[in-house]
Amino acid sequence: MSxxxxxxxxxxxxxKTTAITALSDIPPISTDAIATDELAAVKSTTTTAFDxxxxxxxxxxxxxxxxxxxxxxxxxxxxxxxxxxxxLIILIDHTRPEPVEDLKIYxxxxxxxxxxxxxxxxxxxxxxLSDEETDKYYAALEEMNxxxxxxxxxxxxxxxMVMIMDALMSCVEHAGQPI
Amino acid sequence: xxxxHTILVSNLHPPEETIVRGVLPTLxxxxxxxxDITKAGRGSIAxxxxxxxxxxxxxxxxxxxxxxxxxLSLRANESSVQGHWLQKPLRSTEVLRCIHAIxxxxxxxxxxxxxxxVVRLRRWPxxxxxxxxPGSSRLFAILIRNALSIKNAAKVSGMPLDQVILFxxxxxxxxxxxxxxxxxxxxxxxITSTQKSKYSNLFSRLRQKIxxxxxxx
Numbered sequence: 001m002s003x004x005x006x007x008x009x010x011x012x013x014x015x016k017t018t019a020i021t022a023l024s025d026i027p028p029i030s031t032d033a034i035a036t037d038e039l040a041a042v043k044s045t046t047t048t049a050f051d052x053x054x055x056x057x058x059x060x061x062x063x064x065x066x067x068x069x070x071x072x073x074x075x076x077x078x079x080x081x082x083x084x085x086x087x088l089i090i091l092i093d094h095t096r097p098e099p100v101e102d103l104k105i106y107x108x109x110x111x112x113x114x115x116x117x118x119x120x121x122x123x124x125x126x127x128x129l130s131d132e133e134t135d136k137y138y139a140a141l142e143e144m145n146x147x148x149x150x151x152x153x154x155x156x157x158x159x160x161m162v163m164i165m166d167a168l169m170s171c172v173e174h175a176g177q178p179i
Numbered sequence: 180x181x182x183x184h185t186i187l188v189s190n191l192h193p194p195e196e197t198i199v200r201g202v203l204p205t206l207x208x209x210x211x212x213x214x215d216i217t218k219a220g221r222g223s224i225a226x227x228x229x230x231x232x233x234x235x236x237x238x239x240x241x242x243x244x245x246x247x248x249x250x251l252s253l254r255a256n257e258s259s260v261q262g263h264w265l266q267k268p269l270r271s272t273e274v275l276r277c278i279h280a281i282x283x284x285x286x287x288x289x290x291x292x293x294x295x296x297v298v299r300l301r302r303w304p305x306x307x308x309x310x311x312x313p314g315s316s317r318l319f320a321i322l323i324r325n326a327l328s329i330k331n332a333a334k335v336s337g338m339p340l341d342q343v344i345l346f347x348x349x350x351x352x353x354x355x356x357x358x359x360x361x362x363x364x365x366x367x368x369x370i371t372s373t374q375k376s377k378y379s380n381l382f383s384r385l386r387q388k389i390x391x392x393x394x395x396x
Contacts, residue, residue, distance in 0.1 A: 004381065023389060055385065055388055055389060057381075057384050057385065057388055061381075061384075063385060086378075131354070134302055135302075138301070138302060147323055147324055148323070149303035149319070149320075149323065150302065150303055151303055151306075152306070158389075160306075161389075162389050162390050163306065163309060165385075165386075165389060166316045166386060166390075167303065167316050167319070167320070169316075169378070169382040169385065169386065170316040170317045170319065170320035171320045172378060172382075173317065173320065173378055173379065173382060174317065174320045174321055174324070
């Protein structure tokens with residue numbers, strides 16, 4: 001069986017698990033693990049978690065979608081998960097105080113994966129964005145010398161998730177295309 | 180530039196012809212072109228019922244004659260064939276939407292210059308545009324990273340020129356695309372074949388799976 005994977009990242013509660021549920025052929029599986037990092041000296045336990053779902057193309061070909069928190073303290077987890085991934089979706093909660101800053105953080109943290117494959121940004125918890133608000137996201141991308149799709153998505157909507165996956169695959173297909 | 184256009188209807192039942200005839204005034208108002216309908220002869224656009232061998236043959240023949248064909252079928256939603264489709268039962272809103280969309284790509288000698296316009300996406304198109312231009316995400320992905328002439332964008336993406344023009348016009352209406360001044364960029368002769376062959380089959384299957392469309396055999 002060949003394993004292929006995409007990564008969905010974003011802040012807690014942005015809709016990663018919901019997004020995976022919309023796409024997956026199986027109920028998303030959540031994992032918790034006891035992390036043995038420097039925090040163990042301060043706290044007795046700390047946890048890392050990720051979700052995954054599967055899109056089954058055939059018995060030999062399963063495409064996994066991993067939902068992973070992208071904060072620095074989970075780096076040891078998502079760096080492993082991101083290795084070999086085909087593409088990245090960053091979900092941004094537009095209702096958070098600094099959503100553009102959130103985007104910059106996640107793009108920085110996953111810059112290697114974004115460079116090597118493709119990235120699409122999904123803005124959640126909003127029905128419409130004004131041109132001014134949309135342009136703030138694109139201005140941040142331009143600042144980071146990276147141009148990629150920014151789309152409003154509802155993670156509960158399969159149509160929206162299909163749309164964002166389609167965009168991601170197109171970006172990956174043309175990532176290295178010299179024109 | 181306004182002009183007169185004829186819709187050729189082939190293999191349609193009388194109620195379906197009535198529906199098409201009924202949208203003509205609205206179509207004229209929306210497009211600025213004058214429209215009429217014919218059951219024989221030549222048209223700018225043909226609506227053909229393809230749920231029969233005869234209809235299918237007619238559609239193919241008209242396409243070879245460079246007429247824009249809209250296929251009417253019970254299985255329109257299941258088809259993986261590119262082009263314009265209408266689902267039975269025929270609805271006037273869908274006829275209007277489809278013909279209007281095609282009319283946006285009509286070009287005159289003057290409009291030929293538009294094909295040399297160099298464009299680049301400033302923002303990813305809205306969901307409405309994505310829905311109106313199915314299968315265009317590869318074009319979007321190319322144009323959000325590159326400034327290309329409309330003609331070259333069609334060449335690089337492999338999409339029909341009229342669909343690219345349609346897309347660009349929609350994007351201009353929603354102000355998500357820029358006209359770039361300067362020399363149009365020529366596309367490279369060779370698309371990175373490694374990238375293309377590595378993912379194209381997998382992503383094709385994945386797209387079909389998640390969108391619920393049946394796989395091609």
